[in-house]
Amino acid sequence: MQILKQDINRRILDVARQEFSHRGFSKASMRDIAAKAGVGVGNLYNYYPGKDELFCAVLAPVVSACYAMFDKHHGEYGQDALSMTQENYLLSAVADYMTILKGNRTLLKILLFKAQGSSLENFKIVFTDRATVQVKTWFANNKLRHPDMNIAVSDFMIHLHTVWMFTLLEEIIMHRLTGDDMVRVIEEYIKFEINGWKYLLNIG
Amino acid sequence: MQILKQDINRRILDVARQEFSHRGFSKASMRDIAAKAGVGVGNLYNYYPGKDELFCAVLAPVVSACYAMFDKHHGEYGQDALSMTQENYLLSAVADYMTILKGNRTLLKILLFKAQGSSLENFKIVFTDRATVQVKTWFANNKLRHPDMNIAVSDFMIHLHTVWMFTLLEEIIMHRLTGDDMVRVIEEYIKFEINGWKYLLNIG
Amino acid sequence: MQILKQDINRRILDVARQEFSHRGFSKASMRDIAAKAGVGVGNLYNYYPGKDELFCAVLAPVVSACYAMFDKHHGEYGQDALSMTQENYLLSAVADYMTILKGNRTLLKILLFKAQGSSLENFKIVFTDRATVQVKTWFANNKLRHPDMNIAVSDFMIHLHTVWMFTLLEEIIMHRLTGDDMVRVIEEYIKFEINGWKYLLNIG
């Protein structure tokens, strides 16, 4: 029994996800989670040292997925700005958004709408703050390669658009878009963004 | 409950605003609000039948301000789509955003970040749902006057941009933008939007 | 209802005293105290903000009685050392010990034997530390009046004898001495102390 039993852990996480999803972090109760997972209250604390940690464990996949996606686009070795104008950029970007939404809908919902009171209640802020810094660096790097590029864009604008990405995700989740509907929406969104940025950055 | 003393009511609302702003709906306590307002706990319930109602009362001004602003732009007698292309549209739009932010920052912050657990926790959803319907009608009306206009835009896209308006507000609040900074950002945002929509709607 | 109802407070303190006396601070439970006092659990917290405060409230009389008695003997305006050799000193000292024991037996028992875990768990230490300082001052003051007096007594010895006073109380309580038995014991103790100190201080 060195390793906490996998299936119980599974059950706990599943139930916790449901409870957090339905009631939100604050109103979900450890008692209920334990009961519905068929586990003694105390045993919950053998798996997770507290409510907040359980919450974070539930959301871990989606949190790391968010950072992973962002790194891919604007990280140290992110793509060239000009690639935005190419057809396959669109396809790959859409694919990335699809990936993050695939199987993470409920988690995203919890993260974005039900985290108040937890240590993740400011995730969007924290994430976008970090992201904004990265994007600025990314801009600077691209400027070296494309001297004509206009990077005189306010930090705020960068920030705003990062947040809009979340807003897109929020909307897709809230309206339960799936399949083709979802794809279409993401495409529209990306086109809108590409067009706007090409214009602002004076590229393409 | 004949004539509730105005100033007591005032004090209650002021204190409640502070508490909700600092602790959020869930963690704010009626006891503290009563105490800080210099009112007996029970008396609070003579003014508001419950926590949620008090919360809504606190937010009433900002809620109606939101609806008012939206009505002005896209309501039954809203402006003509083409007006978007005119210079003064920009000015008036900026002014409207300024108005809603003026004196409502704290309330907006509460409404947008601290409402979880209350009946207003879904305000953004509710608002944008209603707004989307209005905008669609507005589109249809404009189509009658401008047959060349392309209104084949997904409901979702309309919805998304309505939400983005909130996102803008959220950002301005979160980053405590004021004065010229705020004006500049709103202008950037509106330009971005006008450009996008002109393109999508095939007008101007 | 400005003032918390006296009789309920009385009942709470009575029950708390019993519970603390039987189970000790740690094992006594707020739930039980509330139940036995015929009070809702939450209401307990309208009277006392926490377990420790309730405990201190229960012991308040005996705590202040201790300090009062010590002040009388060795305080700023305490008696002259030579008075120790007079007959009436014995009588008055006995009376003082009687007073502190009168009606405070249970409380003393709690304070001295059942306070572990509470903020009063070190009462004896704290008290004797303060008392030692006072006694040293008292010695110094007496030295001025009685130059032949030997005050070269170790701090520790002073401290030890202060603690012995508590030990006497502990014994009387533990063995449930009452009436004449108690008087006799206190007399023996005081004689023993007077004799010892007269010898050590080289007075009388």
Next chain:
Amino acid sequence: MQILKQDINRRILDVARQEFSHRGFSKASMRDIAAKAGVGVGNLYNYYPGKDELFCAVLAPVVSACYAMFDKHHGEYGQDALSMTQENYLLSAVADYMTILKGNRTLLKILLFKAQGSSLENFKIVFTDRATVQVKTWFANNKLRHPDMNIAVSDFMIHLHTVWMFTLLEEIIMHRLTGDDMVRVIEEYIKFEINGWKYLLNIG
């Protein structure tokens, strides 16, 4: 439970001593003790059937040392009362106290200050009760040899002085006296006692 590994037992006792010393019986937790001893929780119960038994095992050395010392002085074959008046008595008595304090400080501290809630919480009472009986016998025996001796001393007084011995130990531990300081204090104490008893018993 054949041959319990000696070193594991050693580790358990060492860790338990630390934990009981720091947190007291009530607040020390079996889990922590097990963890810090590098032992599975369950295995603890192979060595000791419960928390209380573990506690007693930890304190066993000091408990028996206390009884041993007392036996030596006042046991069936204890010393003659008159020996108290001889110089070497002082030396031997001091040595005995030193012995019991040597290496047992932590244990004494636990026994005397941290045992509340355990079955040893009344050790002092139990010990002194037994001791008092022994001392009375010892007095009676001495009376046969020294008819002039006055043994009309109250049981309580005997008891009290036994307790004072503990008080001395408590003080030495509490004030962390060591080396010469400790010796001096013990000497002062023993002189004080010898003098008092010589007077009361009318010997020497």
Next chain:
DNA sequence: TATGAATGAGTCTTCATTCAT
């Protein structure tokens, strides 16, 4: 109107002990 005492279910968390492995 206004008070604040009273309620009691509810919160998260801890812990000695057991037992299947």
Next chain:
DNA sequence: CATGAATGAAGACTCATTCAT
């Protein structure tokens, strides 16, 4: 012998709401 997962009652404390005054 050893493990540590499991138990479940118990811990102190909170809080929206009610109600007698």
